[in-house]
Amino acid sequence: MELDLAGKTAIVTGAGNGIGAATVARFVKEGANVVVSDINGEAAEAQAQALRDAGGNAIAVTANVVNEDEVNAMVEKAVATFGTVDILVNNAGLTRDMRITKMTEADWDIVLDVILKGAFNCTRAVIPHMTDNKWGRVINISSRAHLGNRGQANYSAAKAGIIGFTRAMSLEAGRNFITVNAVAPGIIGTEMVKSLPHWESIRENAEKTTPIPRVGDAEDVADAIVFLASERAGYISGDVLHVTGGRY
Numbered sequence: 001m002e003l004d005l006a007g008k009t010a011i012v013t014g015a016g017n018g019i020g021a022a023t024v025a026r027f028v029k030e031g032a033n034v035v036v037s038d039i040n041g042e043a044a045e046a047q048a049q050a051l052r053d054a055g056g057n058a059i060a061v062t063a064n065v066v067n068e069d070e071v072n073a074m075v076e077k078a079v080a081t082f083g084t085v086d087i088l089v090n091n092a093g094l095t096r097d098m099r100i101t102k103m104t105e106a107d108w109d110i111v112l113d114v115i116l117k118g119a120f121n122c123t124r125a126v127i128p129h130m131t132d133n134k135w136g137r138v139i140n141i142s143s144r145a146h147l148g149n150r151g152q153a154n155y156s157a158a159k160a161g162i163i164g165f166t167r168a169m170s171l172e173a174g175r176n177f178i179t180v181n182a183v184a185p186g187i188i189g190t191e192m193v194k195s196l197p198h199w200e201s202i203r204e205n206a207e208k209t210t211p212i213p214r215v216g217d218a219e220d221v222a223d224a225i226v227f228l229a230s231e232r233a234g235y236i237s238g239d240v241l242h243v244t245g246g247r248y
């Protein structure tokens with residue numbers, strides 16, 4: 001299937017590692033220009049350099065998605081380098097897991113800020129460019145945790161919130177041929193999950209209970225994201241694509 005992404009420009013937040021890093025690599029394979037954005041500037045630069053070494057068009061931008069000025073500067077740099085922005089992947093995220101009685105206000109705020117305010121800041125900054133082009137794709141990374149997980153009140157609330165944000169934005173942006181969708185991964189073996197103290201039991205449990213009996217790879221999620229970003233997905237909007245090995 002031809003995805004027709006050659007020459008399109010994609011910004012992926014949190015692209016220094018994990019799912020975001022796999023996604024920028026997949027976009028480059030399809031001939032897209034990529035902005036590898038991350039709060040961790042060294043990780044972003046390393047990914048962008050690897051993509052350039054492989055012949056891709058990639059720049060790194062250090063940006064905290066919670067900071068409006070840094071987000072606006074990221075989008076300005078993308079436009080100055082590649083001419084416009086066609087695709088945004090709101091991927092930056094983090095966890096601060098604990099039971100609610102132990103959860104601090106700071107644990108609550110940082111998770112909701114990075115996931116929800118981050119998506120708000122980035123989407124608001126790119127929509128004018130997509131509106132001018134009468135073409136755009138926004139893909140928000142939710143999680144199976146939107147259904148609710150013990151010890152993840154903050155993360156589950158944010159990942160459910162991002163689905164509401166996706167639906168609202170799909171209604172606002174559709175008239176300009178901008179689609180807005182969410183991808184909701186299950187357990188994906190990135191550092192975010194592998195660094196958990198009970199990773200081995202998570203992995204064993206996933207292998208026993210997931211209909212497709214393995215943990216997901218970052219590339220499994222990247223493939224879903226790139227499909228939704230492509231020309232082939234132009235009539236899909238406001239939807240959630242579950243990448244959970246059937247565990248939904």
Ligand SMILES: NC(=O)c1ccc[n+]([C@@H]2O[C@H](COP(=O)([O-])OP(=O)(O)OC[C@H]3O[C@@H](n4cnc5c(N)ncnc54)[C@H](O)[C@@H]3O)[C@@H](O)[C@H]2O)c1
Nearest residue numbers: 014017018019039064065091092093143185187188190192
């Ligand atoms: N790994 C999983 O099992 C899984 C499952 C469901 C959803 N997700 C979601 O997928 C996305 C990517 O997760 P991952 O597993 O690749 O994690 P990861 O930790 O490997 O990557 C997340 C990246 O986000 C960056 N980041 C964190 N805060 C940021 C900020 N304020 N501004 C900009 N960048 C920031 C980090 O530096 C990191 O590079 C997240 O939104 C996560 O919630 C992951």
